[in-house]
Amino acid sequence: MSVSPDSATAVRTVADAVSEPLLSVRGLRVSVADGTEVVRGVDLDVPRGSAVGLVGESGSGKTLTCRAVLGLLPAGVEVTGGRISLGDTELTALPAARRARLRGTHLAAVFQDPASYLNPSITVGAQLAEVLRVKVGLARRAARERAVELLHAMGLRRPEHVYAQYPFELSGGMLQRVLIAMAITAEPELLIADEATTALDVTVQAEVLELLSELCRDRGLTLMVVSHDLAVIAQLCETVYVFRDGAVVEEGPTRRVLRGPRHPYTRELIRDHERFGIDRVREQGSRR
Amino acid sequence: MTTLVARSVAALGRALLIAVPVLLVSTFITFMLGGLTDQDPASVVLGDSATPADVARMREVFGLDRPLLARYALWLWDALHGDLGASWFTRIPVARSIAERLPVSLSVAAGALLIAVVLGGVFGVLAAVRQGGRLDRAVTVVTSVLATVPGFVAAIALITVFSLLVPVLPSGGWAPASDGLPTWASFLVLPCVALSLDAAADVARQLRTGLADTLHENYVVGARVRGLPGWRIVLVHALRNGAGPAVAVLGMHVPRLIGGAVIVETVFALPGIGELTKTAALGGDVPVVQGALLVTIGVVLVSSALVNVLLVKLRPAARREI
Amino acid sequence: MRTVTDALRTRAGAIAAAVLAAVLLLAAIGPFLAPYDPLRNGADILMPPSAAHWFGTDYLGRDVLSRVLAGAPASVLTAFEAVGIGLVIGVVPGITSVHLGRAYEWITLRVMDGLIALPFLIFAIAVAALLGNAVHQAMIAVGILLAPSFYRITRAAALSHANAQYVTAAQLFGASTWRVLRTHVWSKILPTLVVSTANATAGGLLIVSSLTFLGIGVVPPEPTWGGIVASDLGYLTQRPYGPVFPSLFIMATVGALNLLADAIRDAGGDHGRARTRGRGGAARVRLT
Numbered sequence: 001m002s003v004s005p006d007s008a009t010a011v012r013t014v015a016d017a018v019s020e021p022l023l024s025v026r027g028l029r030v031s032v033a034d035g036t037e038v039v040r041g042v043d044l045d046v047p048r049g050s051a052v053g054l055v056g057e058s059g060s061g062k063t064l065t066c067r068a069v070l071g072l073l074p075a076g077v078e079v080t081g082g083r084i085s086l087g088d089t090e091l092t093a094l095p096a097a098r099r100a101r102l103r104g105t106h107l108a109a110v111f112q113d114p115a116s117y118l119n120p121s122i123t124v125g126a127q128l129a130e131v132l133r134v135k136v137g138l139a140r141r142a143a144r145e146r147a148v149e150l151l152h153a154m155g156l157r158r159p160e161h162v163y164a165q166y167p168f169e170l171s172g173g174m175l176q177r178v179l180i181a182m183a184i185t186a187e188p189e190l191l192i193a194d195e196a197t198t199a200l201d202v203t204v205q206a207e208v209l210e211l212l213s214e215l216c217r218d219r220g221l222t223l224m225v226v227s228h229d230l231a232v233i234a235q236l237c238e239t240v241y242v243f244r245d246g247a248v249v250e251e252g253p254t255r256r257v258l259r260g261p262r263h264p265y266t267r268e269l270i271r272d273h274e275r276f277g278i279d280r281v282r283e284q285g286s287r288r
Numbered sequence: 289m290t291t292l293v294a295r296s297v298a299a300l301g302r303a304l305l306i307a308v309p310v311l312l313v314s315t316f317i318t319f320m321l322g323g324l325t326d327q328d329p330a331s332v333v334l335g336d337s338a339t340p341a342d343v344a345r346m347r348e349v350f351g352l353d354r355p356l357l358a359r360y361a362l363w364l365w366d367a368l369h370g371d372l373g374a375s376w377f378t379r380i381p382v383a384r385s386i387a388e389r390l391p392v393s394l395s396v397a398a399g400a401l402l403i404a405v406v407l408g409g410v411f412g413v414l415a416a417v418r419q420g421g422r423l424d425r426a427v428t429v430v431t432s433v434l435a436t437v438p439g440f441v442a443a444i445a446l447i448t449v450f451s452l453l454v455p456v457l458p459s460g461g462w463a464p465a466s467d468g469l470p471t472w473a474s475f476l477v478l479p480c481v482a483l484s485l486d487a488a489a490d491v492a493r494q495l496r497t498g499l500a501d502t503l504h505e506n507y508v509v510g511a512r513v514r515g516l517p518g519w520r521i522v523l524v525h526a527l528r529n530g531a532g533p534a535v536a537v538l539g540m541h542v543p544r545l546i547g548g549a550v551i552v553e554t555v556f557a558l559p560g561i562g563e564l565t566k567t568a569a570l571g572g573d574v575p576v577v578q579g580a581l582l583v584t585i586g587v588v589l590v591s592s593a594l595v596n597v598l599l600v601k602l603r604p605a606a607r608r609e610i
Numbered sequence: 611m612r613t614v615t616d617a618l619r620t621r622a623g624a625i626a627a628a629v630l631a632a633v634l635l636l637a638a639i640g641p642f643l644a645p646y647d648p649l650r651n652g653a654d655i656l657m658p659p660s661a662a663h664w665f666g667t668d669y670l671g672r673d674v675l676s677r678v679l680a681g682a683p684a685s686v687l688t689a690f691e692a693v694g695i696g697l698v699i700g701v702v703p704g705i706t707s708v709h710l711g712r713a714y715e716w717i718t719l720r721v722m723d724g725l726i727a728l729p730f731l732i733f734a735i736a737v738a739a740l741l742g743n744a745v746h747q748a749m750i751a752v753g754i755l756l757a758p759s760f761y762r763i764t765r766a767a768a769l770s771h772a773n774a775q776y777v778t779a780a781q782l783f784g785a786s787t788w789r790v791l792r793t794h795v796w797s798k799i800l801p802t803l804v805v806s807t808a809n810a811t812a813g814g815l816l817i818v819s820s821l822t823f824l825g826i827g828v829v830p831p832e833p834t835w836g837g838i839v840a841s842d843l844g845y846l847t848q849r850p851y852g853p854v855f856p857s858l859f860i861m862a863t864v865g866a867l868n869l870l871a872d873a874i875r876d877a878g879g880d881h882g883r884a885r886t887r888g889r890g891g892a893a894r895v896r897l898t
Contacts, residue, residue, distance in 0.1 A: 298887055307727075309720045309723070309724075310720065310723040310724050310726075310727050311719055311727070312724075313723065313724025313725075314724040314725070314727045314728055315729070316724075317724060317725070318683075318728075318733075318736075321736060321737060321740050321741075323742075324738070324741065332718070372683045410665065416892060432865070432868065433865070435812075435865075435868060436812075436860075436861040436862075436864040436865040436868065437821055437857075437861060438816050438819045438823070438836070438857070438860055438861075439816075439820060440731055440820060440836070440839060440840075441839065441853060441857045441860070441861075444843065444853050446848070447846065447854075448846055448850045452850055453850070470810055473789065514648075536640070538791075540726075543726070543727065543730050544726065544730045544731070545729045545730040545734065546732075547728075547729030547730035548730055548731050548820075550731050550732055550824070551731065551823070551824070553819055554823075556823060561732075562732055565735060565736055566732075566734050566824060566826075568736050568740070569735055569736045569738075569739030570739045570826075570898050572740065572745065574740065577736045577739075577740060577807055579752045580732070580736075581728075581729070581732065581733065581736055584729040584732055585728065585729060587729075588727050588728075588729055589727055592727070594744075603760075610813060
């Protein structure tokens with residue numbers, strides 16, 4: 001089951017020819033204030049309408065890569081090299097205020113621990129309506145109606161009721177649906193899901209993943225999925241990038257990487273996964 | 289909207305209900321003062337030449353022949369009906385003297401509260417947003433220095449600067465609002481500022497700390513991911529959660545704004561309730577002191593109930609913590 | 611108390627301690643250092659500072675430096691008396707409220723709530739004046755006003771340690787409630803208490819200076835720092851800098867106490883503060 005490096009390159013070239021990548025990262029470097037480099041020259045492409053996975057253990061730089069794309073690196077961490085372009089826009093060159101305007105309308109994100117990403121003192125509905133008012137420009141009443149519709153579309157039962165709840169009154173799965181609603185409400189092209197299903201129950205996780213792939217299919221959303229869980233990546237993504245120590249060690253079609261991992265680290269990752277039912281993962285991978 | 293008002297009224301009612309035992313305890317302490325002192329209207333008013341029979345009759349007139357607890361119950365009962373008794377000396381009803389002076393004290397306290405909120409709010413927010421910057425460090429230094437300045441020194445410093453060196457405002461006195469708003473305000477500005485400095489410094493400091501902590505929370509990152517503008521994130525999302533300690537501190541300052549007004553009233557020669565209490569206490573006029581304390585305690589309790597309602601409104605999640 | 615010695619080794623702590631030592635020395639021997647009789651009137655009234663009168667003279671021709679020195683004991687030691695009273699009234703119920711049953715707890719809570727509602731300075735004035743307008747009466751009133759904050763602090767600390775494992779363990783080994791209180795809880799509360807005592811002494815000093823400014827507690831012509839400012843009040847046009855001298859003494863003492871409290875808190879890693887920092891840190895962005 002060995003695939004030559006040439007054929008992987010060939011696959012990429014074909015993909016590039018078929019569709020211009022929506023997101024293109026070239027030579028991205030990110031450093032902490034003390035000079036330590038935590039992302040060391042990452043290249044990645046996310047074709048329009050596709051779903052791309054970033055996998056690796058914690059500390060491998062996958063989340064910081066996403067943060068750099070969003071322009072929201074933590075204090076004391078900054079981009080020290082490389083380019084990030086979204087469509088025709090070169091992001092790294094933009095001033096902070098311009099990038100803030102792109103968030104929500106062009107790219108959006110959901111994270112692990114949804115409860116902490118919502119203001120604990122404002123009802124979830126009001127927070128969703130706020131995005132609709134500020135980013136979409138709807139009037140107060142229209143924003144409210146649209147918010148309830150969106151909550152319904154996210155598969156939340158009794159959306160009117162959910163609208164008036166505070167974050168601490170909802171479950172993790174419901175909150176993640178609310179956050180996904182907020183993320184897609186201004187119709188971004190790219191949605192980053194960073195460990196978005198990690199802390200959820202297995203069944204809830206499956207439902208949220210289902211919701212994400214539906215959105216991908218129905219709304220033409222481009223997905224970038226970050227996870228340490230190969231099963232999640234296998235279920236959603238056509239392409240996968242394996243991260244280790246701030247660099248990409250392997251990339252390619254998910255099925256190919258799962259069946260014939262070339263880098264020792266990828267093999268190790270897959271072996272670790274076998275304990276958690278990698279056969280199922282392989283099957284799903286091959287079914288695609 | 290009406291349910292919102294109704295709910296706020298209900299919450300305020302609950303908060304006031306909690307205040308009932310507090311009111312009983314604090315007024316009892318206040319009333320006991322009169323019992324502990326050797327001041328007695330008979331000897332105070334009649335002087336040393338009074339015969340024992342005169343003293344006994346006088347005690348009866350003032351109801352002092354009854355046991356202390358019975359007198360407390362009666363006093364509180366009358367007070368709840370608006371009767372605070374009469375001065376031992378002038379026989380003027382205490383309620384009337386207080387009613388004349390309360391507007392002065394309340395205007396000064398309210399003005400000081402407003403200034404404290406505005407100054408403390410603006411500088412606290414700016415310091416938190418520009419953490420570690422020049423303004424942040426300046427705010428830290430100024431608030432630390434202000435914390436060491438006694439109220440009377442601040443008042444005198446203001447008089448020296450704005451009445452003597454650059455004479456733009458009167459150094460003291462009072463004009464009712466009916467004399468025209470500019471005149472009224474000109475007498476009010478310096479006392480209010482002097483009284484507010486301490487509270488403003490505390491509010492700024494608490495707001496800075498509270499906001500700085502909140503600005504690191506994930507939901508602030510969440511709001512930025514949604515692409516909301518920076519001012520909106522600070523003023524709507526962070527402030528709401530970070531203002532709690534500052535509001536609580538403001539609540540703690542309310543008794544000081546009302547009780548501490550006596551200093552400002554002395555320096556600026558304002559006819560306020562603090563001045564009334566001080567004069568009465570020094571003269572041994574127990575009913576006036578008791579009445580004035582009762583009214584100020586009432587004002588304090590109402591305002592801290594309002595603060596508690598505001599705190600729950602700000603952070604509904606805090607309901608679970610209570 | 612390692613915390614305190616650590617605090618004294620920092621620059622701020624050392625400065626604060628030096629200023630405090632100087633003030634305490636002044637309180638002990640100030641009256642003997644006075645170059646003139648602080649109560650003797652002179653012909654040279656309202657003089658500016660000179661070699662003969664460093665701080666000038668007041669409206670009765672009294673030497674201001676002598677009055678400041680002679681006023682030190684009544685201005686400083688009184689505050690310590692008030693804090694001592696506040697400590698006794700606040701700390702004992704604060705600790706015991708956690709351990710001596712619900713009824714006792716309820717009563718102490720209500721009494722302290724009642725004390726908090728007392729309108730600060732006016733109450734102190736009323737007590738002091740009605741009880742005979744002398745120093746100790748005034749300090750009892752100030753002590754009562756300071757008590758609730760001591761009660762709250764010790765109660766909170768006692769509560770957080772009451773259910774700690776070492777307390778449970780001690781109780782399992784058969785230690786009596788009093789023994790647990792004395793040996794375990796008390797030693798944990800002490801650092802917090804030292805910090806709040808320093809802060810309360812600063813507050814007490816401010817209240818005492820305000821009372822003496824109003825002529826409550828210590829009656830003129832007996833000199834106090836607050837009283838000296840009061841006697842300058844009517845002569846601001848002639849001597850606008852008059853209040854500066856006694857005020858600087860008050861501010862330096864209060865500032866040193868606050869600075870010392872901060873230094874001890876920083877050195878000891880005050881539990882409350884450490885916890886909020888920790889919480890902020892945990893909620894901060896995960897790096898990968």
